[in-house]
Amino acid sequence: MVEATDDAALTELGRRLVGGSLSDAAIQRATEATPNFAILPWANVVKIGGQSIMDRGRSAVGPVVDEVVANLHRHKMILGTGAGTRARHVYSLAIDLGLPVGVLTVLGTAVAWQNAQMLQYLLAKHGIAFLEPESFSSLPHYLMERGAVICQGMPPYKLWEANPSLGRIPPQRTDTGCFLIAEVFGARKMIYVKDEDGLYTADPKKDRSATHIPRIGAQELLAKDLNDLVVERAVLELMLTARNIKEIQFVNGLKPGQLTAALDGEPVGTVIYVADAPAGGAR
Amino acid sequence: MSPGHPGAQHVVSSLMRESLMDKGVIAGTESPSPVRAILPKLNVIQIGGLSIMDRGHEAVLPLLEEIVASQDEHTQVIGVGPGVRARHILSVGLDLGLPTGALATLAAKSSAQNAYMVSCLLASRGFVYLEAPFIVQLLPAMLAAARGAVFNGIPPYDLWEHPPALGKIPPHGSDAGSYLVGEVFGARSIILLKDVDGLYTADPKTHPEARFIPEIRAADLIRMRLPALPIEPVVLDLLTRAKLAKSIRIVNGLVPGNLSRALAGDQVGTLIHA
Numbered sequence: 001m002v003e004a005t006d007d008a009a010l011t012e013l014g015r016r017l018v019g020g021s022l023s024d025a026a027i028q029r030a031t032e033a034t035p036n037f038a039i040l041p042w043a044n045v046v047k048i049g050g051q052s053i054m055d056r057g058r059s060a061v062g063p064v065v066d067e068v069v070a071n072l073h074r075h076k077m078i079l080g081t082g083a084g085t086r087a088r089h090v091y092s093l094a095i096d097l098g099l100p101v102g103v104l105t106v107l108g109t110a111v112a113w114q115n116a117q118m119l120q121y122l123l124a125k126h127g128i129a130f131l132e133p134e135s136f137s138s139l140p141h142y143l144m145e146r147g148a149v150i151c152q153g154m155p156p157y158k159l160w161e162a163n164p165s166l167g168r169i170p171p172q173r174t175d176t177g178c179f180l181i182a183e184v185f186g187a188r189k190m191i192y193v194k195d196e197d198g199l200y201t202a203d204p205k206k207d208r209s210a211t212h213i214p215r216i217g218a219q220e221l222l223a224k225d226l227n228d229l230v231v232e233r234a235v236l237e238l239m240l241t242a243r244n245i246k247e248i249q250f251v252n253g254l255k256p257g258q259l260t261a262a263l264d265g266e267p268v269g270t271v272i273y274v275a276d277a278p279a280g281g282a283r
Numbered sequence: 284m285s286p287g288h289p290g291a292q293h294v295v296s297s298l299m300r301e302s303l304m305d306k307g308v309i310a311g312t313e314s315p316s317p318v319r320a321i322l323p324k325l326n327v328i329q330i331g332g333l334s335i336m337d338r339g340h341e342a343v344l345p346l347l348e349e350i351v352a353s354q355d356e357h358t359q360v361i362g363v364g365p366g367v368r369a370r371h372i373l374s375v376g377l378d379l380g381l382p383t384g385a386l387a388t389l390a391a392k393s394s395a396q397n398a399y400m401v402s403c404l405l406a407s408r409g410f411v412y413l414e415a416p417f418i419v420q421l422l423p424a425m426l427a428a429a430r431g432a433v434f435n436g437i438p439p440y441d442l443w444e445h446p447p448a449l450g451k452i453p454p455h456g457s458d459a460g461s462y463l464v465g466e467v468f469g470a471r472s473i474i475l476l477k478d479v480d481g482l483y484t485a486d487p488k489t490h491p492e493a494r495f496i497p498e499i500r501a502a503d504l505i506r507m508r509l510p511a512l513p514i515e516p517v518v519l520d521l522l523t524r525a526k527l528a529k530s531i532r533i534v535n536g537l538v539p540g541n542l543s544r545a546l547a548g549d550q551v552g553t554l555i556h557a
Binding site: 010011013014017018021022023024025026027028029030031032034035036037039051052055056057059060084085086088089091092093095096097098099100101102103106133136155156157158159160161162163164165166167168169173177180181183184186195227228229230231232233238240241242243244 | 288290291292293294295296297298299300301302303304305306307309310311312313316317318319321367370371373374375377378379380381382383384385415416418419438439440441442443444445446447448449450451452455456460463464466467468469510511512513514515516521524525526527
């Protein structure tokens with residue numbers, strides 16, 4: 001009894017979508033030509049690191065909170081939290097118990113959630129709310145009224161997290177979740193607050209000859225195939241197909257002023273950019 | 284980077300102070316303890332949206348009868364795809380310029396409707412409808428108490444759906460969602476019910492010389508670069524990284540008996556394996 005849709009009411013692309021296969025490359029290509037509407041072009045997504053900031057307690061979190069408060073009337077901020085050392089513990093325990101990647105994602109989400117709750121207690125007196133992914137449709141209201149909102153950084157994939165190509169740690173964690181929030185809203189900036197000034201040619205704590213990298217291409221960074229990275233590999237891979245977010249910035253949350261400078265558009269820390277993202281970026 | 288993070292308060296674990304982006308650390312998590320199947324008797328059955336649901340009772344009711352007939356022998360959870368209403372909202376959403384994550388959130392509601400309808404039709408046989416949070420919290424308990432469950436085939440990626448390499452159509456649809464449910468629970472089988480007999484080397488409607496493929500490795504199928512597949516291409520990538528659910532079977536749900544044969548482990552349709 002296949003119910004037909006009223007073809008006359010559909011665009012030409014719509015008629016192809018209704019009748020054709022969504023995995024047909026020709027139809028997929030045709031969707032490239034549609035416009036890109038930026039949902040929240042003035043929002044900034046700021047990820048507060050788990051191991052790098054939250055696990056340090058007051059000495060690191062306090063100054064970051066102060067800087068967020070100082071920027072409440074200057075910039076709109078979606079604050080996502082990382083997970084950190086408790087996630088490492090629960091991942092290692094769950095792997096030992098033989099549990100699959102999707103279960104690890106559920107467990108890791110709880111740790112990022114704890115960090116988001118703690119951050120929210122510290123910002124509550126400034127009227128800052130915490131939102132679950134299911135409540136994201138209220139997010140524009142909170143941003144306009146209060147200037148910031150807090151969420152946990154993990155994407156809501158839960159048991160549906162895909163396996164990594166190697167190992168058993170969920171490949172898409174809080175760096176990825178925050179990046180995808182910025183991407184879907186067409187946000188102004190994606191800023192990662194960690195405990196380093198950004199990228200170096202080597203680990204500056206071990207190698208005194210290491211030099212700071214102020215800007216680097218995502219493709220170049222992926223091509224280097226480094227053993228370790230400042231950000232989840234999934235973020236670099238998603239940058240190559242992202243339509244809105246062409247660059248992400250890494251700042252040192254242990255150095256007061258760096259977050260503000262990044263929010264103000266200054267080239268502080270390290271910027272990872274993608275030069276030739278697919279056609280039709282919003283900006 | 285910065286594996287040390289001096290100053291942070293750590294919980295002792297094998298991953299303590301480690302960078303989870305470090306390849307050596309990641310590789311070290313591969314073993315020694317193997318992944319265990321949480322629900323090894325589970326069968327995940329996916330009812331296609333456009334291919335089955337949109338055809339109405341003529342296609343759907345015989346399938347549900349087959350599901351009910353297998354109830355005593357097999358534990359079944361039913362994923363359901365979205366169909367033509369998702370195509371329509373994709374069309375309107377794309378025209379408005381909405382991003383992939385917004386389109387994914389919208390399309391998921393269409394398959395939720397289909398799943399809810401299927402759960403109503405199976406309600407008298409003790410099937411329950413479970414949204415994603417309840418799959419996480421309740422599925423094992425529900426299967427111990429209830430006689431089966433129906434879920435939204437589209438995974439709960441919502442606003443966090445990946446922008447695809449080409450175009451804007453959300454890459455993780457109900458095939459991917461049903462597969463991932465099978466993988467995380469270590470299901471016995473994953474059966475996708477469509478309106479085709481399985482895989483062909485080309486579209487048999489337009490290419491009479493097209494050959495049927497009864498069984499194929501996911502990696503080989505990716506290499507063949509067929510222009511259009513009866514399943515979402517992302518499922519092939521997921522299969523290459525499978526830990527527990529190492530195959531899916533595509534069968535024609537319009538042919539009576541096919542589902543029962545697939546549940547019995549017979550060679551019917553196309554088996555795609557890791």
